[in-house]
Amino acid sequence: xxxxxxxxxxxxxxxxxxxxxxxxxxxxxxxxxxxxxxxxxxxxxxxxxxxxxxxxxxxxxxxxxxxxxxxxxxxxxxxxxxxxxxxxxxxxxxxxxxxxxxxxxxxxxxxx
Amino acid sequence: xxxxxxxxxxxxxxxxxxxxxxxxxxxxxxxxxxxxxxxxxxxxxxxxxxxxxxxxxxxxxxxxxxxxxxxxxxxxxxxxxxxxxxxxxxxxxxxxxxxxxxxxxxxxxxxxxx
Numbered sequence: 001x002x003x004x005x006x007x008x009x010x011x012x013x014x015x016x017x018x019x020x021x022x023x024x025x026x027x028x029x030x031x032x033x034x035x036x037x038x039x040x041x042x043x044x045x046x047x048x049x050x051x052x053x054x055x056x057x058x059x060x061x062x063x064x065x066x067x068x069x070x071x072x073x074x075x076x077x078x079x080x081x082x083x084x085x086x087x088x089x090x091x092x093x094x095x096x097x098x099x100x101x102x103x104x105x106x107x108x109x110x111x112x
Numbered sequence: 113x114x115x116x117x118x119x120x121x122x123x124x125x126x127x128x129x130x131x132x133x134x135x136x137x138x139x140x141x142x143x144x145x146x147x148x149x150x151x152x153x154x155x156x157x158x159x160x161x162x163x164x165x166x167x168x169x170x171x172x173x174x175x176x177x178x179x180x181x182x183x184x185x186x187x188x189x190x191x192x193x194x195x196x197x198x199x200x201x202x203x204x205x206x207x208x209x210x211x212x213x214x215x216x217x218x219x220x221x222x223x224x225x226x
Contacts, residue, residue, distance in 0.1 A: 032212035043202055043217035089155065098168045098211040099145060102155040
């Protein structure tokens with residue numbers, strides 16, 4: 001499929017490394033945050049979410065950290081695999097909005 | 113498989129034409145969102161419907177319109193197409209209308225305007 005991230009920030013890692021993808025969100029009052037993974041030619045796929053009353057949440061091989069002081073979100077992927085290669089988007093739900101606002105995305109490239 | 117179905121997968125049409133994109137949400141989801149994704153703009157929210165009613169509008173052009181039918185499927189109509197309308201169009205669905213829960217995305221429709 002055609003890539004959607006030709007001009008995105010890119011993180012290149014080796015298989016087995018831990019990856020950290022960062023995101024700066026825009027609205028300090030946003031109370032819900034979510035990470036999506038988008039593989040080439042496919043729709044965004046849910047990875048993990050976190051609400052503003054938490055600063056850390058763990059899933060399978062993934063951890064999301066929320067720093068409300070500096071409006072920063074990060075996604076940590078443990079033992080990165082070639083199948084993790086994709087574009088990763090963070091999104092926030094600002095107060096009064098019934099939708100998600102997406103960041104620009106980061107491309108993760110995993111080398112065997 | 114997210115459970116959200118979009119048709120067609122690919123569409124090639126000429127400038128000035130009109131097309132209709134279709135979305136079937138996940139079973140039980142009442143809220144449908146439409147997004148446009150282009151290389152230089154990322155995922156841009158267009159419009160949201162909840163249980164047949166328009167709930168929120170984003171950066172949707174006047175040439176574009178949408179609706180949600182009683183069976184909850186939704187259609188996005190794009191008219192007077194321009195070259196710049198070429199993009200991926202995604203539909204997403206969720207149970208709640210509030211935006212603070214997970215939304216499930218379809219595989220998208222790739223529109224090419226020539």
